[in-house]
Amino acid sequence: MQAQIMEKGYADALVIGGGIAGLQAALDIADQGYKVVIVEREASIGGRMISLSKVFPTMDCASCITTPKMSAAAHHENIEIMTFTEIDSIVAGADGHVVSVTRKPTYVNAEKCIGCRLCEYACDSELPDVFEQGLGATRAISVAFTNAIPQKAVLLADYCLSCGLCLRACPTDAIEFDQRPRQERITAGSVIVATGFQLNSLTVKPQYAAAQNANVISPLTLERLLAPHGPYGRVLRPSDGKIPDSVAFVLCAGSRDQTIGVPYCSRVCCMYSIKQAMLLAGSLPMADITIYYMDIRAFGKGYEQFYQMAKAMGIHFVRGKVARVDAAPHDDLLVHVEMTEEPVDCVRRQKHDLVVLSQGMIPQWNPAGVSPVHIGEDGFVATPDTADPCATNVPGIFVAGAAAGPKDIVDTIADAGAAAMLAGRYLADRAGKSRTPPSAAGRSIRLEMAV
Amino acid sequence: MDATDQSYAENRGAEPAGQPRVGVYICRCGGNISDVVDAEHAAEICWHIPGVVVSKVHTFMCSDPGQQSIIDDIHGEKLDRIVVASCSPFLHELTFRGAAIRGNLNPYLYEHVNIREQCSWVHKHDPQGATAKAIALIGAAVGKVRQSRPLEKIRLNNRRRALVVGGGPAGMKAAADLAGTGLPVLLVERTGRLGGKLVSPQSLFPTGIGSTQILEKLESDVRSTGRVEVLLESEISRVKGFIGNFDVTIRGPLGPSGALTDVDVSVGVIVMATGFQPYVPHDGEFLFNRHPGVITTVDFQEALACAPEGKRLVVNGREIRRAAFIHCVGSRQIEGVHEPGPDGRLNKHCSRVCCTTVLNQAIQVRRRFADTRVYDIYQDIRAYGRGHERYYSEASRAGVIFLRYHGDERPLVSAAEDQSVHVSFKDYLSWGETIDLDVDLLVLAVGMTPGPCGRIVDQLKLPRGEDGFLQEIHPKLRPVEISVNGVLLAGTAQAPMNLQESLAAAGAAAVKARAMLVKEQVELNPYVARVNTQRCEGSGECIGQCEYDGALTMVEESPGVRRARVNPGLCIGCGACVAVCPNSAIDINGWRVEQYDAMVDGLVLQNQPA
Ligand SMILES: Cc1cc2nc3c(=O)[nH]c(=O)nc-3n(C[C@H](O)[C@H](O)[C@H](O)COP(=O)(O)OP(=O)(O)OC[C@H]3O[C@@H](n4cnc5c(N)ncnc54)[C@H](O)[C@@H]3O)c2cc1C
């Protein structure tokens, strides 16, 4: 039976993705006086940034500078947030872009849930905590993470034992096992694509042996290990909990490489590796830290100075291409490097007890089949107009942040502002043409997921 | 934005009756604080501070549940004063003021204590000391907040028009964006035409599009709305005022009568799009200015544009068999290796665009002139942007020969006998071997240095960073805002950027400008001087101390009765006037002398041994 589609009315702008790009774009549009809806597929907004430790080059704690943005968006009178929601289609309509979404079932009534987490404490089913990169466990029903917004529990049906413990623990009777996916439709004057990036697989280069060795890790894992409120509260390597004393960073381990289909530069790895190296040097003063690189691309404001500071702190920068990583006794690793600064046939073998691979950044969302937005040959959203770097091929649909190619936070923020400006211009232009702008006609929406 | 303001309107003016009831909230900051400061112990002690009726600890006060607990207690515990001890007020003061507003409390009955930067981070190795200091600071804040009075934002009329300074790509984009939403804009350009550095025709990376084409698009965007007034050959000669109310004098070109034309305008926001200056090598730096075969990438751009087609590149009448580029000239400078500029500053920064500019130029040479060899002498190839890496591989394919030097071992350049230039350096792509090259043309890839920006910088006291570029408020989160409210930064005035990045920054600046200009009124913090008219006898001492033009004036209220008057738009609340008033007749809202006294008492009280 075809489920009924609920019409949710009109919003001036619909932002896809609640990462820093989406939040900033939403705030900048809302501050111009427009109504905005943010659609986020995960249980909380915040994107990648909320899970980082500290951010280069200011070394601000990432939680501390992301939560104000999350909170500002959640409390803005012009912004509504739909989490746990997927975009099904975007088609042109008479009043704007008609966006169909699916609200995935959380099995928790968001209006009743008070975020007390009693269900989480009661639940008996454990699974790896995605937010902690699998380093800790979470429950089948839980609030996504400490500073998640909204603070509402979500139940993952795949892991639920249907034991009913949560049902009994919930003080507000918020748990609803019978929820089903709901289809809803919003008409949006403009759309911002802010769907961000993901990392390509840690095992994309088999010669780095990540599949066989627990101590060959993702930089995201290291972010969590370094976060003050991370899973262990300190840096321990995964295989045996040993405090590492020799850490290697392998740059370009998933980028600038034709053979894996990522010929481009991922743009942030040099800098976050330097940042992570500096944080490690702070928490493990005795550890030896080596960064294997091809070019150090410290191009942003203050970045070169940050790089020089890392060198002065004693972090080793070794120019060479890592050919292979092999397992060594005691869970250690042997890194084979072709040294480009020493005689040509010099391949050095260096032992480390933790290896971090800079995975490449690839797009998180492909608009194909959902909307007519084009992508470039790198898979990221295409921006055909040099004079308007945030415009896509579709009038009224704009792109911000890492959705249009790898980008660090500051470039993402600038981008989001530019996209919000284009949306503002587009809406003002449309309002100028039609006498009654739809939002002025009082059709703007109120969503039940209001935070 | 502030419909929420209405909700506290009903009690915002009213002084809470009876003894103040203070709530203290201590944040663990996910461990950033509580790993050092004993937050639970501090909360325990705070119960004993006079006036405190709630004392709590939370993992992230700034999270929604953290804020909600404040709101709940305002209602449940009848709190009328709030103290949050967490990170820097720079990050979260506004967050908690917002929570107070949502709890229907005047937001200025809230005090922020920084126990992260000022306790846990600086006293990492002294947890006890850090905890004691945190308690003392909270004690001071409780003392202060008990003396706080409800305040209201100052609301002033907003002149809803923007001034954009600089008619390069960034300025044009900001002007077009603002005008495109219906706002009137004044675009002031120092030279005789719009376009900035794009005026000289070139093929731009990363798309190969011509700069002329981009400029035409931008210019038609600027002109099409009819709302941008473009003033060429003009500069700002005087500016004063504050957000929503800037008074600006623009000096235009010589008029027909030979007189300078000054125009006075008033605007609500100012967008600084004054751009960059290419680095100019010192006389003799790599033989610059001493040898006809040594030029910069900027000059080479033009040389390339007008070079006749042929087997070999010809520059200034000289046939070029071999050309070499040296990267990072005037960028990534190192103390002890490079000479500081005339202002004594080293350019330690990376200029971001030079690497791909070199690749772009090198490819063009190789494509057009088969018999001109090209060497590229670099440190790191920073082809970071979308589409840039393609230029790198394309250059390799086109036969550009790459050589790598180390920043602290600069290539040595000397004149060779046959009019060519001799370059000698250690190449780290061939194992540190010394390479000696004779080339007919040496192109210096010059970096970006800060532009002079004009008088406006001094007049508005716009800060510059260590690198000399205009300094944003926060390099991560607020890149287009500057500490002077109402002024925004667009493009390379703030930092090196390529064209697309400059345009994005310009859009970001424009959107902030629009958010300021959509409001009928501007809102300013109420922390300004206030004159007690009962006590003021018009001594004028305060006016002598005031450093802010127009912030304090003496007004003859009636014959013989003179009193000081504050202009709340211009006063910054520095307090210089407070210290000199013989009658204690002037004070700062939110920072009254009694509040300081109470803070000192609070500090001392907490330091008594229990
Ligand atoms: C290990 C690591 C460390 C880093 N450290 C730093 C640092 O120190 N400093 C710095 O400046 N940068 C750093 N970065 C880069 C930073 O993470 C990015 O700049 C930033 O996250 C980009 O923000 P975004 O909003 O564009 O994308 P994202 O953070 O990826 O957010 C995208 C959001 O969109 C949502 N989404 C995606 N598709 C859909 C869909 N179809 N429907 C609905 N929602 C969707 C996602 O769930 C997500 O919430 C680091 C990156 C990595 C990998």
Ligand SMILES: Cc1cc2nc3c(=O)[nH]c(=O)nc-3n(C[C@H](O)[C@H](O)[C@H](O)COP(=O)(O)OP(=O)(O)OC[C@H]3O[C@@H](n4cnc5c(N)ncnc54)[C@H](O)[C@@H]3O)c2cc1C
């Ligand atoms: C050699 C070279 C090649 C480049 N090639 C490329 C490329 O291929 N692709 C690319 O993307 N980028 C390239 N760039 C970068 C590009 O030039 C800049 O990103 C762009 O010009 C920045 O624009 P802007 O408006 O910020 O500054 P500018 O172009 O510097 O414009 C600033 C404008 O402000 C005016 N001005 C300054 N002060 C005042 C004042 N006080 N009052 C009034 N007006 C004032 C100036 O006269 C000027 O018109 C290149 C740069 C160089 C040096």
